Amino acid sequence: MDDKQNANPTILSLSDLPSRRRESNVRRRDDGGTGLFDGLIPQYSYLNDPFEQPLSSSDSDDDSVEDIDEQEVYDLISSISDPEHPLSLGSLAVVNLPDIHIQPPSSPHSSISTVVVEITPTITHCSLATVIGLGVRTRLEQALPPRFRVDVRIKKGTHSTDEAVNKQLGDKERVAAALENGTLMGVLRKMLSTCE
């Protein structure tokens, strides 16, 4: 068994991680109830007349646009596994919601937004920081539309060689070269396999 660099990391409780699931359910009801009584009338009540309904029911709120926001980016990457532990980057607090920023297009003519993700290694000399960064980067490049530029870096002051690592992560050619490496790809695939 290989020695782990940090054998006993601090773990956050899943219920304390930021999540959209929690928010979306909090639709304030006018009457202050939780909707317990809504289920009393079954979904397929006789009261619905199939001949009276608009035949193609489009969702009433279909016009509203749900933008890609920080929480969505967080949800994309927080379930990536740590290469050392069978734990998610979210529960190890390697990725944190406040460290994700979406910068709007710099000029009105441009459509390119930038996603900046700052990762916090569990210990300051973690040599796997680059791999984690690469995993986050790969995941975002696969999952975000091309109008987003992805910028993954180590949070300042959380790693002994953060500058060097950032240089590696920012260098397109080095990233591309790294992804050619079979062993590294194997590690990345395993990390990303737990993504939700």
Next chain:
Amino acid sequence: MSDIQQFLLEHDRNKHEASQVAQKSATRLTDGDLKLLKLIEELGEYFNSEDGAIRAKSMAYLAEVLGFVPPKVLSLQQRNLLCDFVLSRTEDGEGIGSCAKALLALEERGKWDSERAQTIMDTFLANTSPLRQYKQQSERYPVLRLIDALLARYRDALSTLHDSQPDFLSRFIAYFDGEKDPRNLMLVFSILRVPMAEWNIGADAQDLFDAVFNYFPITFRPPPDDPYGITAQDLKDRLRECISSTADFAPYAFPALLDKLDSTSMNTKRDVLQTITSSVQEYGPRTTSLYSITLWDALKFEILNVQEEDLAEEALNGLAAIAQTLSKGTSGPLNAYLRPIIKECNEHLEDAPTKQSQAAARIVSKIANVSPDVTNLLLAGILPTMFTLFQSADNMAKRRGLLEVFVELIKANIDVYGDWRATGSAGASAPKGALAQFREQALEVLLHGLETSPANNVSYRLVCVDGLLQLSKVRELLGEDDIGKIIHLLHAIVIHEESFGKDEIKESAINSLVEIAHQKPQVVIDKAFPAFMAQLPDTDEGSKGHVAVLEAFAKLANEEEVFDTVILRLKNKFSAAVSQNASSGYIVALLSAILYALTKGSNKLEQDPNTSTYYQDIVLPLLKRTSSADASHPEAFNDETTLDLVGRICNIVVRSQSTEQQEAIASELYTLFRGTPQAELPPFNTSAPPGTHKTMIVSTHLLASFRRETRLPCEIEFLVSSLVNYTQQPDLSIPVRSASLRQLSLVINKFYSTAALKTCMGPLMEAPFELFHPEKLDPPRIRVIFACLKGILLRSSPVLAKLYPQLLDFLSHPKYGAAIAHGFSTLLQPDDLITKQNHCQVSGLHKQKSFALLVPNITQAFRDASAEMKPNYLIALSGILRWLPFDIVVEEVPSLILLLLQSLDLKGEDFVKEAAIGTLASTLAEKPEVVQEYAGSLISRLLANSVLDKEAPTPARVRAAACRCLMLVPDKLKLEVVLPYRRQVCRKLIAALDDTKREVRSAAVKCRARWLEVDEAGDDD
């Protein structure tokens, strides 16, 4: 030619023929045509042959003949002679397997005495050891079967042999040395287990242990088409039983197992852990105590540094097994075992919450409930440190981590000592647990934590609620005063606390109250009910808070013990609110609460036929209020949804009443106790005053609640024709019309006899209704048709075979074809009124029946239909498919695929698309080979539906469903089929990644990630 010659001739050519020869000899022997002596004489020459093969075959012949001879043909003397003869042949190295077979055949024909059994065992050991010298598995196998039989039936004889010959066991062990065949090993393990478990093995223990442990770990993998069906697991199980069979093995087993625990193979580690667990269980407390601490030191590593989740689980099982075994012995060893565990866990808890503190919590909670002694020792060892740590903790996360462990310990305590209603595994006479000493402190910490920590500390407060709940459940721990304090805090949270976040705290508080009500109903009624009632005004002045309180209060009806009280209080509140002219909103909320409570207690209503009090107290007053026109008729009762609630409340009470009780109501089905003659009211009087129509909704629910034997207030044909007439009134409100149509379905389903059902549609097809007249077809008639069919089809009546074709013809009706097509989705749609609970007749096979009558005809007619009519058939098809479980559809799926794919091209028919995607997804999952050849067209259509089309936008629901279905494709279809589309799918899905809806984006991300993997998987191969 003698039999033996013939046998020798056939033996190598045709085994079956050879057996026939042996069979023939056996028959002759039985009939007396052949003397045994003669048979042996004939054999003599061949037994003395120079050629070993011939000698072996001769023995095979003898063994086969003996196997065919019926019982009682051979005398005892003959059998003894034969035994001696066969045994003497074991000196010859040839045909040893056949010797064993012959002996087995003889044994089946007459039991041996002890001496005979011992001689056989001795002779085999002397002449054939080691067994591995015989290269053929088929030679060794019968020998092993013979020995197995000896051990099974002559156990004492062999045991005596062991006691009288000091070197017997070592020779016995050596005999099996080097066996490799899995079939034989299964026997060897079971043979060796007898001396292990039953004999005094003394100095041979290590040899005996090594004889089986040499095979550890089993790495055997059966060949692909293994005819013998022996799996690695079978071997592992037998081997494990051997290792754990005697405590004498402990000095060899534990060091050897722990050594193998360092293996890098997960399979080996799993075997080791399982073997340790079963060994500990079998070896007993004395032996286990010698190794318990060594084992703890090794096993803890697997839990504190989890490699694989299931290994940690196995290691935990091992630790628990040790604790359990030691609990059976004296207290000293148990103490000695738990001491280092407690020490280590306490240390890890100090830096909670970390990976290792979580592991420590797992250890503690796994072990804690194995016995009262363990519970007491763990609680006494951990609670003091835990509370000290808690007091000095500097952050909430740590406090939460500690309390979580505490809650697990309380739960273990409940497992062992029981709750208020049932005793635990320790039984009723158990002494008080160690928890009692910390009662005050625990209660204070938890109450204080819940009361004072800020609302945003959700996870912490949730643990506190859980802790208080568990504490209140522990048998004879808290007094009613203390439980009252907990209840007070919980209902204060439910009633008074500001709403926060997802309101998990409020929810958990009310659920806890329900659970406490199960344990201590009277305390909850005394303490919490008045608080709830105080919050519910008799009349509301625009305040909105009461709904939340009502919801919480209604939930308490979940608990049987307080159900009646909840209903009573709600009913009183309702009467008060009506007499005080409360707002409609408040009245609706009260009715909803009553309905919710009754639904939760409906089991109770059904078990207790004496529901007349509910009828007198709730149903009757509600019905009178509904129909009256004076002050007792609340404003809210003019609203159709309120009347629906009223109807449902009445339904739930009335449906479990007896036929006699129901008939009293049935005669008032439409009059509802208002004193007006029935003929002046709907549905009999289409020109009844406008105010009287709405009560049809309540009548519908009453009709639904009646038993089939209950007498209706008028002739059934008259009722049906009145309803058909009534529902076609153009100025009916939609709910009243729907309710009346549903009455039609209910009457047809429940009250027609099977014979009458076949002709019930007859009168409706004639004037004045002429339901199926193509030129008179209009929306009101279409509704009536489907309402009638709904009642009939659930009974799977044969008349459907006549009715459905007419309906299918209408699909190409120039004007109403589309309307008819949409109606098809109502046929099999689940229905909340036509149910078995409502005494309706629902045939188990009605879906199959309608499917068989409709779907093949639709696919047929689709082919012949004109282009503009084709969509109607697709719509009708999806209307049926969307309600069917896939196993009904599966056989027809090959003929449906093309229609389903074309459904995906329809514009604006979103339900149709959704149903088609659903069926395609099921087909992919269950029967992918059907879709294989359409892969290209499936993939491109799903892609087209995944991406938002500005021209004909589909709802997000459909786009997401298309993505999810597309994700299944690479999982289910062959790689070479899918691979060519990878690039196209990944490129086109980029657009879906930028969908306006989150739901679609998330499905698209997953789908695309799956497709990106497609060629990576190919690289690996």
